[in-house]
Amino acid sequence: MQATKQEKIDLYRLMYRIRTFEEQSFVSFNKGLTHGVLHLCIGQEASAAGCIYDLKKEDYLATTHRGHGHVIAKGADLKRMFAELLGKETGYCRGRGGSMHIADMEIGILGANGIVGGGVPIAVGAGLAIKYRGLNRVALSFFGDATLNTGAFHEAANLASIWKLPVVFVCENNLYGISVSIKKACALDTLANRSAGYNIPGVCVDGNDVMAVREAANEAVERARNGEGPSFIECQTYRHMGHFTADDGKYRPDEEVKYWKEERDPIKNFAKQLLDDKEVTQGGLDSIHDEVKTEIEQAFKFAEESEPGHVDDLLEGVYNQPAANQ
Amino acid sequence: MQATKQEKIDLYRLMYRIRTFEEQSFVSFNKGLTHGVLHLCIGQEASAAGCIYDLKKEDYLATTHRGHGHVIAKGADLKRMFAELLGKETGYCRGRGGSMHIADMEIGILGANGIVGGGVPIAVGAGLAIKYRGLNRVALSFFGDATLNTGAFHEAANLASIWKLPVVFVCENNLYGISVSIKKACALDTLANRSAGYNIPGVCVDGNDVMAVREAANEAVERARNGEGPSFIECQTYRHMGHFTADDGKYRPDEEVKYWKEERDPIKNFAKQLLDDKEVTQGGLDSIHDEVKTEIEQAFKFAEESEPGHVDDLLEGVYNQPAANQ
Amino acid sequence: MREIKYREAISEALREEMIRDKTVFVMGEDVGQFGGVFQATATLYKDFGASRVLDTPISEAAIVGAALGSALAGLRPVAEIMFVDFTSIAMDQIANQCAKFHFMTGGQAIIPLVIRTQGGVGIGDAAQHSQSLEAWHAHIPGLKVVMPSTPADAKGLLKASIRDDNPVIFIEHKMLYLNEGPVPEDDDYMIPIGKADIKREGEDVTIIAWSKMVVDSLEAADDLEKEGIQAEVVDLRTLNPLDLETILTSVKKTSRVVIVHEACKTGGFGGEVAALIMENAFDYLDAPVERVTGLDTPIPYAEPLYRAVIPNPDWIKKGVKKIL
Amino acid sequence: MREIKYREAISEALREEMIRDKTVFVMGEDVGQFGGVFQATATLYKDFGASRVLDTPISEAAIVGAALGSALAGLRPVAEIMFVDFTSIAMDQIANQCAKFHFMTGGQAIIPLVIRTQGGVGIGDAAQHSQSLEAWHAHIPGLKVVMPSTPADAKGLLKASIRDDNPVIFIEHKMLYLNEGPVPEDDDYMIPIGKADIKREGEDVTIIAWSKMVVDSLEAADDLEKEGIQAEVVDLRTLNPLDLETILTSVKKTSRVVIVHEACKTGGFGGEVAALIMENAFDYLDAPVERVTGLDTPIPYAEPLYRAVIPNPDWIKKGVKKIL
Numbered sequence A, B: 001m002q003a004t005k006q007e008k009i010d011l012y013r014l015m016y017r018i019r020t021f022e023e024q025s026f027v028s029f030n031k032g033l034t035h036g037v038l039h040l041c042i043g044q045e046a047s048a049a050g051c052i053y054d055l056k057k058e059d060y061l062a063t064t065h066r067g068h069g070h071v072i073a074k075g076a077d078l079k080r081m082f083a084e085l086l087g088k089e090t091g092y093c094r095g096r097g098g099s100m101h102i103a104d105m106e107i108g109i110l111g112a113n114g115i116v117g118g119g120v121p122i123a124v125g126a127g128l129a130i131k132y133r134g135l136n137r138v139a140l141s142f143f144g145d146a147t148l149n150t151g152a153f154h155e156a157a158n159l160a161s162i163w164k165l166p167v168v169f170v171c172e173n174n175l176y177g178i179s180v181s182i183k184k185a186c187a188l189d190t191l192a193n194r195s196a197g198y199n200i201p202g203v204c205v206d207g208n209d210v211m212a213v214r215e216a217a218n219e220a221v222e223r224a225r226n227g228e229g230p231s232f233i234e235c236q237t238y239r240h241m242g243h244f245t246a247d248d249g250k251y252r253p254d255e256e257v258k259y260w261k262e263e264r265d266p267i268k269n270f271a272k273q274l275l276d277d278k279e280v281t282q283g284g285l286d287s288i289h290d291e292v293k294t295e296i297e298q299a300f301k302f303a304e305e306s307e308p309g310h311v312d313d314l315l316e317g318v319y320n321q322p323a324a325n326q
Numbered sequence C, D: 001m002r003e004i005k006y007r008e009a010i011s012e013a014l015r016e017e018m019i020r021d022k023t024v025f026v027m028g029e030d031v032g033q034f035g036g037v038f039q040a041t042a043t044l045y046k047d048f049g050a051s052r053v054l055d056t057p058i059s060e061a062a063i064v065g066a067a068l069g070s071a072l073a074g075l076r077p078v079a080e081i082m083f084v085d086f087t088s089i090a091m092d093q094i095a096n097q098c099a100k101f102h103f104m105t106g107g108q109a110i111i112p113l114v115i116r117t118q119g120g121v122g123i124g125d126a127a128q129h130s131q132s133l134e135a136w137h138a139h140i141p142g143l144k145v146v147m148p149s150t151p152a153d154a155k156g157l158l159k160a161s162i163r164d165d166n167p168v169i170f171i172e173h174k175m176l177y178l179n180e181g182p183v184p185e186d187d188d189y190m191i192p193i194g195k196a197d198i199k200r201e202g203e204d205v206t207i208i209a210w211s212k213m214v215v216d217s218l219e220a221a222d223d224l225e226k227e228g229i230q231a232e233v234v235d236l237r238t239l240n241p242l243d244l245e246t247i248l249t250s251v252k253k254t255s256r257v258v259i260v261h262e263a264c265k266t267g268g269f270g271g272e273v274a275a276l277i278m279e280n281a282f283d284y285l286d287a288p289v290e291r292v293t294g295l296d297t298p299i300p301y302a303e304p305l306y307r308a309v310i311p312n313p314d315w316i317k318k319g320v321k322k323i324l
């Protein structure tokens, strides 16, 4: 697949934006501004960017506790994301949801999810609606390696397969589910092989190579749009940090962490490639960095300055009231 | 695998005993003596007999709503089985369980189960205990084709795989889950292929050929006893009757039913083979039939004559009382 | 008015709503050609075809989860879970996803979704196919819980549930499917969710019940009348939202209350209703609120045994007399 | 007596029972090298190795199901479900299998099994990681439900649960793990399941609570004392079996009752307790039983929001004053 220079720059900027967002989230957490648990996707930006960059606004995705990157790639407003992390009224969920429940129904983001596996049937349901309504859309389901062992994944994958739904399953294999190595939790060498059990075509790609991810994703998306049914993509990747903000990740060998951070960083490597290919100059990268940093700063400032989520109408939000139906 | 004449006769008798038991259950249901739902395994006797014949008393099995055959093959007392169906105090469950919950903890029958998929993790747990305790046993898990789509099956199969537990998964593919064809519910041509998704070796056998089933099962059992982990066997078979006693099974094409009843009956065909191979005479078969019929009659009579399950100590049975612990 | 069966009322409601609104569809195990194990979706498959009446694999979690996803993407699913006992398999999707999504997304997600299921003791289905689990579902903020006792209520409430923009669990009772009763034919006939119904008026005692226990309570009330006792029978119809007003009005009139449910006593929804009555009408009560309920046991298989653990009209009469 | 943390009390109980009985083992997500996300199994992996401290895949249904199977085949599993919210995924195995197997098999199956989990509101874990779901579990005949509030109770009750020959769900509270308290070192120190504990004596009002709400109730009682109100605080410790005797003795003494739980009000276990008190001590009550509970909403994320929906000592004091 040929990519234009602009696309490459866009992809780079997107990955850099995701990382900078996560870094700022971490700062914010350490300052005590964000509480709860925060699952950062630093190191995994390429799979988010590569899978989602070419999606349309009306396409759907459902993601997980580690979903900031997907949400950003789908076009979420960083201001409202930070505002949510800070529990503000301007946040995506008015402070009701927090990091694990960010959603933007306007642009097809059917929610992050706090339940491992919980979002997979939801994405499949969106796929069902697409087919039922005869739309030319696709639904992406993001989840981690460890999610493959949940009953929810299994039931949902089977459903997508028998009904040939326009769903792309993206398994971000970062080698661990919290502290448990996927080698201990699943007896397959290549996780993508699990999809054969549903007669769903599966591929395994270098999840830290944004162009490789994009190619695999676009093929799968095309199959979906063509009515050829679901696909499965394993993106091999790594999280640089602990499972959540309070985890030091000490169950992982030092060399392994070092290798992935130093040799396999998706952003650093892509920058190098862009420079080598003369698609961009260091100055060009620097100005992207500056622009993104400013954007993040402003978004965070917006969040800080917003008022806290309202307490007074908390209970009114439990059910959708008839008035809100119209 | 070589089989002695005696083994063949035993296997024949076992299948015939299962069928006769089921036929008597049906008569009893139609007389209003057995209530509830009754899921008969007529037509599927070879997989029960072939898989279980060589097991030891201390081996385990967990089965399903369609479990009479497995329970009989494992050595359950027909008197106590009928008594249970009739809700008698002498029944396996004192009339508390009925057809879907027959168990015999003394001989490793960890229960039939009313929840599709519910018994699979239980069998895997028995496998875990075998390994933990260093025993030379095996745990068999029986379930239908449609059960393959449950989350419980998936999670349990994965567990057995990663822990290399001595479990044999036996999928009795009778082509339907109630009215739904497995072709509609699962996109695989060969269900045994699903097991590859767990790195569990899978085979597909003619489930109506008792010798073929036996061979596949014994291989799998041997792997398990040797510490080589779980196996998966798909037994292709068919139920002659409806899903349960109230179902006429009209969702199945007439020719299909006819084919399986006339051409693929496991008992009729095995009888023919035994006669052809001169392992037995017609007279020999007839006396087996007579003996079994007498056995069934006596067992049913025992059940009829037993007193109903006691009502007075019903509530005492909800928890295991300390006195019962000793 | 013509009389139809409870199960026909269900399928009629489904049919009418499917005709009215193309986004309404049915999914579940054996709901298609088979028409549902209790025949409550009979004929829909013939009329609307496989694209709107979806036979699913045995995958309760995915049935509810996919229904939710389809609701988020513009449809109005009616998902069937064959037995309420199997909602145990879909509880994450029911409680953590469907019920909470609207709230968790700060009001963004609108979830017009119905989970149809049925419960209660039948004729020997034993412990895993006989439960009454509404207390679980009523303890989930964000979910509505509907349990009709008559064909008319079944139709009116199912239509209202389908048109509601919130997740609703609609729990039928396996022993009611063949009951007949008058049912309006009007396409827009609906019963509002959250309104109890006084199925019988009386001055001496209030019997509060839902689902099949309404039928048993009415039978008991007829007998009691012969003994000169006038029982008012309040059919809650909806457990959540609960029509506390109707309950309290009746309690203030009679000052004596018996709550009847088939579910086992401990942790049953009867405790909630009793506690609410005490909180809101303590001074009106002339006797403690009495509960007539299933016993605290799994449901046994054999007929004499299961009959011994669930309420019947005699138990209800005894309950009434205890507090008169 | 030495003081240790609640989470240390848990791991001490596990260690002692694993030493005493080789058939006792621990399984769950991240319970091994990681020591559990709340460090309640810390060090067990080092001491007993991977064969007795089993890290599982994310498979809640199979965790409970395999624990059950292992119990049927001679072991005494202690299975951890990381958050009580995830018991929703294992509800079939918990409610339909574990709890019913003994009964359904006519008493044949003996199931010495503990499901350890934890619940309650933490610090911003939001709606799917903050629930109090004990009302579900207490509505399952065949299951025992234990919810300790102190390190000593945690240790004694966990040991008793492990030695019990019935399935027990043992629900810890995420905000209690770091609380310290005196804990006996005696290997055979146990607290019997089914016994409530009077954590504070008083004459004026009975506060009935469990889990973390006991801590909040004691704080409220201290404050109330300054105002001359003597509150008795009854810690149920076990919801099923319920120690009705201790409850009634206290109620008869004080004639006024406040029940406190963190779970949302509707369908919470408080309704059951209130109804039982009414049924058994109606004539002793000088005021309706008051419930101080979580509001009927999913738990929101932001601190001011979640603080607004769960009880605290102030709410409890108000509840007491309301009925005095």
Ligand SMILES: Cc1ncc(C[n+]2csc(CCOP(=O)(O)OP(=O)(O)O)c2C)c(N)n1
Pocket (backbone or CB within 6 Å): A039, A065, A066, A114, A115, A116, A117, A143, A144, A145, A146, A147, A148, A174, A176, A177, A178, A243, D029, D058, D060, D082, D086, D089
């Ligand atoms: C059903 C369920 N079980 C357990 C958890 C706790 N938990 C949260 S994230 C996680 C690990 C998920 O691993 P993976 O799917 O690989 O995603 P990753 O965190 O690596 O991105 C676990 C066990 C949960 N949230 N939901």
Ligand SMILES: Cc1ncc(C[n+]2csc(CCOP(=O)(O)OP(=O)(O)O)c2C)c(N)n1
Pocket (backbone or CB within 6 Å): B039, B065, B066, B114, B115, B116, B117, B143, B144, B145, B146, B147, B148, B174, B176, B177, B178, B243, C029, C058, C060, C082, C086, C089
């Ligand atoms: C979890 C669950 N869902 C649905 C049912 C209802 N049900 C009972 S048997 C059955 C079909 C099972 O099909 P299969 O596994 O192929 O076994 P078979 O009956 O063909 O032997 C269904 C849907 C159930 N008992 N449990």
Ligand SMILES: [Mg+2]
Pocket (backbone or CB within 6 Å): A144, A145, A146, A172, A173, A174, A175, A176, A177, A178
């Ligand atoms: Mg992972």
Ligand SMILES: [Mg+2]
Pocket (backbone or CB within 6 Å): B144, B145, B146, B172, B173, B174, B175, B176, B177, B178
């Ligand atoms: Mg089948």
